[in-house]
Amino acid sequence: MSDTQQLNNLVIQVRRDILRMVHAVNSGHPGGSLGCTEFFVALYQNIMDRKPGFNMDGIGEDLFFLSNGHISPVFYSVLARSGYFPVSELATFRKINTRLQGHPTTHEGLPGVRIASGSLGQGMSVAIGAAQAKKLNGDQHLVYSLHGDGELQEGQNWEAIMYASAKKVDNLISTIDLNGKQIDGTTDEVLCMGSIRAKFEAFDWDVVEIEKGNDIEAIIAGMTDAKTRTGKGKPVCVLLHTEMGNGVDYMMYSHAWHGKAPNDAQLEAALAQNYCETEKDY
Amino acid sequence: MTKYENTGSKDTRSGYGAGMTQLGQTNENVVALCADLIGSLKLDDFKKNHPERFFQIGIAEANMIGIAAGLTIGGKIPFTGTFANFSTGRVYDQIRQSVAYSDKNVKICASHAGLTLGEDGATHQILEDIGLMKMLPGMTVINTCDYNQTKAATLAIADHHGPVYLRFGRPVVPNFTPENGKFEIGKAVLLNEGSDVTIIATGHLVWEALVAAEALEVKGISAEVINIHTIKPLDEEAILASLAKTKCVVTAEEHNILGGLGESVARVLSLNHPCPQEFVAVQDSFGESGTPEQLMEKYKLNNQAIVAAVERVMKRK
Numbered sequence: 001m002s003d004t005q006q007l008n009n010l011v012i013q014v015r016r017d018i019l020r021m022v023h024a025v026n027s028g029h030p031g032g033s034l035g036c037t038e039f040f041v042a043l044y045q046n047i048m049d050r051k052p053g054f055n056m057d058g059i060g061e062d063l064f065f066l067s068n069g070h071i072s073p074v075f076y077s078v079l080a081r082s083g084y085f086p087v088s089e090l091a092t093f094r095k096i097n098t099r100l101q102g103h104p105t106t107h108e109g110l111p112g113v114r115i116a117s118g119s120l121g122q123g124m125s126v127a128i129g130a131a132q133a134k135k136l137n138g139d140q141h142l143v144y145s146l147h148g149d150g151e152l153q154e155g156q157n158w159e160a161i162m163y164a165s166a167k168k169v170d171n172l173i174s175t176i177d178l179n180g181k182q183i184d185g186t187t188d189e190v191l192c193m194g195s196i197r198a199k200f201e202a203f204d205w206d207v208v209e210i211e212k213g214n215d216i217e218a219i220i221a222g223m224t225d226a227k228t229r230t231g232k233g234k235p236v237c238v239l240l241h242t243e244m245g246n247g248v249d250y251m252m253y254s255h256a257w258h259g260k261a262p263n264d265a266q267l268e269a270a271l272a273q274n275y276c277e278t279e280k281d282y
Numbered sequence: 283m284t285k286y287e288n289t290g291s292k293d294t295r296s297g298y299g300a301g302m303t304q305l306g307q308t309n310e311n312v313v314a315l316c317a318d319l320i321g322s323l324k325l326d327d328f329k330k331n332h333p334e335r336f337f338q339i340g341i342a343e344a345n346m347i348g349i350a351a352g353l354t355i356g357g358k359i360p361f362t363g364t365f366a367n368f369s370t371g372r373v374y375d376q377i378r379q380s381v382a383y384s385d386k387n388v389k390i391c392a393s394h395a396g397l398t399l400g401e402d403g404a405t406h407q408i409l410e411d412i413g414l415m416k417m418l419p420g421m422t423v424i425n426t427c428d429y430n431q432t433k434a435a436t437l438a439i440a441d442h443h444g445p446v447y448l449r450f451g452r453p454v455v456p457n458f459t460p461e462n463g464k465f466e467i468g469k470a471v472l473l474n475e476g477s478d479v480t481i482i483a484t485g486h487l488v489w490e491a492l493v494a495a496e497a498l499e500v501k502g503i504s505a506e507v508i509n510i511h512t513i514k515p516l517d518e519e520a521i522l523a524s525l526a527k528t529k530c531v532v533t534a535e536e537h538n539i540l541g542g543l544g545e546s547v548a549r550v551l552s553l554n555h556p557c558p559q560e561f562v563a564v565q566d567s568f569g570e571s572g573t574p575e576q577l578m579e580k581y582k583l584n585n586q587a588i589v590a591a592v593e594r595v596m597k598r599k
Contacts, residue, residue, distance in 0.1 A: 057357050065352075106384050114355050116384040119375050125345045126380055129352020129360075136313070136334065137356050156376070159345035166340075 007216045010041050010081060012276045015247045017077035017090055019270045020281065022261040025094040028102070031257035032148065033074035035179050035214070035242040039146070040078040042219040047227070049141060054084055054111035062141045063130055065115055067123020068148035068177065069103040070259065075113075076100050080282075084112035087282045121154025123147060124174055128164050131172040142230055145174045150182030153191050158203075164235040165204035173226045175238040178213070181255035197239055206234040213242035247274055283499050284474045286458040286492055292429035294450035294486075295393040299324020300429075301436025302361065306332045309440050315350055315362045317343050322452075323363035323393055343368045347376035351386040359440055360388050366395035366449055367408035374414055381445050382418040389439050390415075394452045395425075396536035397564070397581055398486055398574035407569035413541020415447040416514045422467060423514040425449040425535070425543075427488035429457040431511060434465035442467055449485065451536075453574045456489045459509075468512045470520035476506035479592050480524040480531045484510045484543045487534035487562065487583060494588035505592060513543050518550045525555050530599045532591040534562035536583055558598035560591040 014037050022028035044050070048062040066075050073093065080087045085099070092098040099108040103118030115126045127145035134141060147157065164172060176196060184190050193199070200207050206229045210222035222238060229236045244258070245251025248270040262270055305312040306328045314328050315337040329336040337353075339346040343364055350360035362369065369392035370377070381388045392411065399407050416423045422444060426432040432450045439446045459471075473488070474495055483491035488509045495505040506524050510517065525531060531551070533544035544561040551557055564581050578584045 057355060059356060063355065115351060115386075116379050119379045122344075122348050122376055122380050125348020125376075126352040126355075128345075129349035130355045131352070132337070132349070133353045133356030133358050136358065139356070156344040156348065159340075159342035160348065163339065163342065163345055163349070167337075 004216055007041055007045055009276050009278045010045065011037050011216065012274050013279060014041060014074060014077045014081065015274045016271055016279065016281055018073040019248070019262060019267055021073045021077070021090055021093040023267040024091070026261045027094060028073055028261060029070040029259045030073065030261065031181070031244040031251060031255070032068065032071040032177065032179065034246050034248060034251065035244045036071055036146065036177055037074050037246065038214050038216050039175065039219055039240055039242070040074050042216055042223060043144060044078050044082045046220050047223045048144065052083070056114060058114065059137060059139055060141065063114065063143045065123045065127040065130065065143070065145040066104060067117055067145055068120060068151050069117030072100070072102065072104050075104055079112035085110060090282045120148070120151045121156040124157055124160035127172055127174065128160055128169050131169050134171055142227065143172050145172070147174060147176050148182070149176055149178045149180065149193070149196065150187050150190065152176065152193060152196065161200065161203045161205065168233050169235050170231055170233050173230065173236045173238060175240050177242055178239050179242045179244040181244050181258065183255070183258050185255055200237040204234060205237045206232070207237045207239060209239045211241050213240040214246045249273060283495055286473070288456035288458050290457055291454045292457045293452060293454050294426055294429055294432040295322065295452060296324050297426070297429040297432030298391055298393065298436050298450055299327065301433040303327040303331070304437060305440050306335070309359065311357055311359045312440055313337065313353055313358045313360050315339055315346050315360055317341055317346050317364040317368065319364050322365070323391070325363060343373045344376050347373045347388070348380050350388045351380040351384060354386045354388060361391050362388065363391045363393070365406060366392035366411050367406055370411040370414050370447070371408055378418060382421050385420065386445060387443055389446045389448060391436070391448045393450055395449045396451060396485070397569045397577040397583065398451050398453045398536065400452065400574045400577065401571050403571040404568040409538040409564050409569060410541060411449060412513055412535070412537050412543065416546065420444060421514065422446040422512065424467065424512050425485040426511050427485055427509055428455060428459050430459045430461050430463060431465065434463055435511065438465040438467055451486055455486055458489065468515045468517055470517035471509040471511065472506070472520065473509050474505065474507040476504040476528065478504045478528060479596060480506045480508060480528045481534060481588060481592065482508045482510055482521065482531060482543070482547055483534040484513060485536050487536055490585040491534055491588055493585035494592065497585065497589050498592055503592065503596065510543060513546060516546050516550065521547060521550055522554055525551065525557055530558045530595045532560045532562060532588060532595055534588050537563055538566055539563035540566055558595050560595040562587050562591050
């Protein structure tokens with residue numbers, strides 16, 4: 001799928017899934033999920049070279065690792081709508097006996113998930129390991145990962161960032177969701193990280209910036225650019241500027257909806273803002 | 283009693299190194315990771331012979347565990363190597379989420395465990411690692427007793443699918459188990475048959491248990507000695523079979539009394555066959571600097587301590 005209108009229709013559908021999933025269980029993380037919806041749709045429908053079906057080893061295809069596992073709603077919705085498991089299973093999100101745990105896990109055998117995440121800061125190391133396994137296997141495919149900006153406050157990231165450039169892990173594209181927000185407020189208020197670009201560059205990564213991180217075409221252009229930079233001796237970092245809660249007016253421009261579900265009236269309002277002709281809710 | 287000969291004292295970590303050297307030749311999926319401790323973990327040969335399969339991570343153990351988890355995706359069998367403290371306590375959450383909960387086939391190989399690390403002192407002498415690791419669902423926990431067994435265990439865990447914690451040590455200790463002996467994960471080794479008391483030991487305390495059994499024989503006490511190299515899954519059948527006969531037990535380990543082998547044995551007994559038990563273990567304290575021998579004496583982890591524990595438990599029968 002590459003037609004922009006089709007992708008944007010899918011974005012609307014994924015937003016609806018996210019909102020309905022968190023509403024149904026009155027828990028979960030809609031803010032970051034909505035902020036990264038366009039990214040996930042672009043990644044799975046356009047950017048990544050994927051094989052049909054799911055094999056844990058992922059040999060001969062691109063791999064993706066979600067490090068900030070709390071945005072599981074967008075991950076699950078896009079996985080389901082990309083064919084990894086039935087869309088109807090989204091209705092089980094966070095419910096007893098579900099494969100769609102609050103945070104993603106391999107433990108319940110959900111196709112599409114290759115590592116558990118939720119405790120922050122671990123995903124880049126895992127992505128590096130998978131990228132190095134690809135090199136050992138002579139597999140030319142790429143490894144993608146996504147991390148929150150607040151998540152960079154976890155020290156393990158900087159071990160990984162240092163390692164990836166030192167060892168020339170140049171088949172890795174790590175994207176940072178730069179929404180500037182975390183649970184207790186803005187990232188600047190909680191723990192100002194200064195220039196994340198300057199930090200990655202100081203650690204000798206090649207940095208690509210996507211200013212319009214909620215625009216499908218801009219994301220595809222930026223990620224395509226990132227792909228062209230792989231294989232040149234440096235890991236690639238994508239700084240994705242997003243708006244938390246994107247697509248739902250009362251959730252945007254605030255950190256309040258990081259981990260809060262909408263009530264009935266709020267859901268109705270949010271869904272009304274996200275309607276398209278092709279809508280097929282689970 | 284059955285006599286065991288020390289065929290030449292060696293450090294258990296060299297058994298790990300020898301095992302890795304062999305695996306390098308026999309299993310192309312095995313990769314080795316190290317956090318700036320190549321010499322300590324005896325990985326020089328593996329690194330020299332298979333540079334493409336050796337990953338020097340630097341002093342960044344959390345990153346090492348994550349990279350190991352990632353390497354499994356693509357079919358590699360990663361063996362991580364550093365000191366026991368940095369293999370477990372420092373990286374508990376990484377092991378918990380990225381390895382154990384994620385069902386990754388990572389072998390966490392830990393040297394310098396326990397008091398016998400010696401002069402470096404308590405910062406490096408982890409005495410809680412068995413407890414930390416055995417609490418993780420799906421984690422296999424192994425503590426080997428000598429060079430030969432450590433080498434055999436290193437080879438065996440490569441063929442076992444699932445996360446493993448392999449614990450060994452720094453000092454030179456008697457080497458007495460068979461060379462190229464078969465290592466069966468989860469299978470206790472009956473070293474000496476006896477009828478009055480069972481001594482269940484792991485790691486460096488196994489040799490001490492044999493020495494203690496000889497001293498007990500002189501005193502007219504017949505001690506059964508069991509080497510439990512696999513603390514999880516525990517060979518409950520072997521333990522219960524022995525206790526059905528002797529009806530009292532001493533457990534011996536270079537670990538805190540809380541969370542170690544002794545507690546695992548106590549659980550099995552309380553559920554199946556309650557009987558008196560004495561614990562040779564560190565009494566909920568940190569270690570300190572000293573020679574291994576001095577520390578094992580001060581913290582009562584040697585053959586004399588086992589003999590004393592046997593005498594105590596016999597009175598409680």
